[in-house]
Amino acid sequence: MKAGIVGLPNVGKSTLFNCLSNAKAQSANFPFCTIEPNIGVVNVPDSRLEKLEELVNPERVLPATVEIVDIAGLVKGASKGEGLGNQFLGNIRETDAILHVLRCFDDDNIVHVDGSIDPIRDKETIDMELQLKDLETVEKKLDKVKRAAKTGNKEAQKEEAVLLSLKNGLEAGTSVRAISIDDDSRKEFVKPLQFITDKPVMYVCNVDEAAATSGNTYVEQVRAAVANENAEVIFLAVGTEADITELDTYEERQMFLEDLGLSEPGSAVLIRGAYKLLNLETYFTAGVKEVRAWTIPIGATAPQAAGVIHTDFEKGFIRAEVISYADYIHFGSEAKVKEAGKMRVEGKEYIVKDGDVMHFRFNV
Ligand SMILES: Nc1nc2c(ncn2[C@@H]2O[C@H](COP(=O)(O)OP(=O)(O)OP(=O)(O)O)[C@@H](O)[C@H]2O)c(=O)[nH]1
Ligand SMILES: [Mg+2]
Numbered sequence: 001m002k003a004g005i006v007g008l009p010n011v012g013k014s015t016l017f018n019c020l021s022n023a024k025a026q027s028a029n030f031p032f033c034t035i036e037p038n039i040g041v042v043n044v045p046d047s048r049l050e051k052l053e054e055l056v057n058p059e060r061v062l063p064a065t066v067e068i069v070d071i072a073g074l075v076k077g078a079s080k081g082e083g084l085g086n087q088f089l090g091n092i093r094e095t096d097a098i099l100h101v102l103r104c105f106d107d108d109n110i111v112h113v114d115g116s117i118d119p120i121r122d123k124e125t126i127d128m129e130l131q132l133k134d135l136e137t138v139e140k141k142l143d144k145v146k147r148a149a150k151t152g153n154k155e156a157q158k159e160e161a162v163l164l165s166l167k168n169g170l171e172a173g174t175s176v177r178a179i180s181i182d183d184d185s186r187k188e189f190v191k192p193l194q195f196i197t198d199k200p201v202m203y204v205c206n207v208d209e210a211a212a213t214s215g216n217t218y219v220e221q222v223r224a225a226v227a228n229e230n231a232e233v234i235f236l237a238v239g240t241e242a243d244i245t246e247l248d249t250y251e252e253r254q255m256f257l258e259d260l261g262l263s264e265p266g267s268a269v270l271i272r273g274a275y276k277l278l279n280l281e282t283y284f285t286a287g288v289k290e291v292r293a294w295t296i297p298i299g300a301t302a303p304q305a306a307g308v309i310h311t312d313f314e315k316g317f318i319r320a321e322v323i324s325y326a327d328y329i330h331f332g333s334e335a336k337v338k339e340a341g342k343m344r345v346e347g348k349e350y351i352v353k354d355g356d357v358m359h360f361r362f363n364v
Helices: 013-020 047-055 085-094 117-148 153-173 183-193 216-227 236-248 251-260 268-276 304-309 311-315 325-331 334-339
Strands: 004-005 038-043 060-062 065-070 097-103 202-206 232-236 280-286 290-297 318-322 344-346 357-362
Touching: 004 013, 004 085, 013 038, 013 065, 013 097, 013 236, 013 268, 013 290, 038 060, 047 280, 047 325, 060 311, 060 318, 065 085, 065 268, 065 311, 085 117, 085 344, 097 268, 097 325, 117 183, 183 236, 202 236, 202 268, 216 232, 236 251, 236 304, 268 280, 304 311, 304 318, 311 357, 318 325, 325 334
Parallel strands: 004 065, 004 097, 060 290, 097 202, 202 232, 280 357
Antiparallel strands: 038 065, 280 290, 318 344, 318 357
């Protein structure tokens, strides 16, 4: 699963990428610093892993990860090839969720491509480019479907109607995710087209250091502007957090964070938010060799969860032995959980719950 970072040029996208990932992207004070996309794998911070580590004392601990893609800045006309153009929109289409970075800090030394600080205007600029790109997709598809619809093909007529409502919505400046279409049609006709504005979005307000703990009026404006979008809004002092990332030791970084009034980096909050946005959750395996977080889509069954470890586990699935995270912590070890009769044996239909500690029985 991937999340893509979008925004105007020079708003701090690559700086954010650098806070999140160990892969280093070039960031500099000029628009279009990024040309080729930067891709990084990011650990998902999870305090439950630390608790399990204390109890189990394993040789190693492996957290869950998500992939983050940092692309070039978009400008007005990007959908028509303006700026660095269409190729970047292709990179976004391949992602599963969008982190939309909005500049919410004043600093005369950092160039703003549109000359002033106005996150709402910036958001609309980006939204419009993404919507225009999706409109292109709709129109192409509509051309094909129209012909089939004319011949009386019922399915094509249904699809044509859906495409027309997408077209009308997009032309009126509505993102695909907000256009009202029934669930079945969405699944059948909308999902396969991978619309950029259909992906879940989180707005990331890049604030200055003074606003690191409580935000600022720009953030409030953003919140108000997207109130009916059912989207997450978070704020983060991206530049400051990038400086903290540069510090050598954990202690130094903690001290810096405490000075700012933060108990953990905003980037940790952001990654957990992105994980949720991607509709993902975590189950654990806990043994002396390793304690590990595994990523599954919310609603996955036990065999599907087993398949994340190995396809053989899914094919040959017999049963799962499951301990809820709360029971594991309460009783303190697998043996004690068993003694207390709190270990469950679950079959193929079991829907895995976030935090379950699992063993799989299978044969191949
Ligand atoms: N004052 C301040 N400067 C920042 C902040 N975040 C980023 N910058 C600076 O803004 C400039 C642009 O940052 P980048 O991360 O390269 O911006 P970008 O969005 O990736 O830009 P493009 O790749 O050109 O689209 C750099 O000089 C950063 O150091 C911030 O929170 N505060
Ligand atoms: Mg960049």
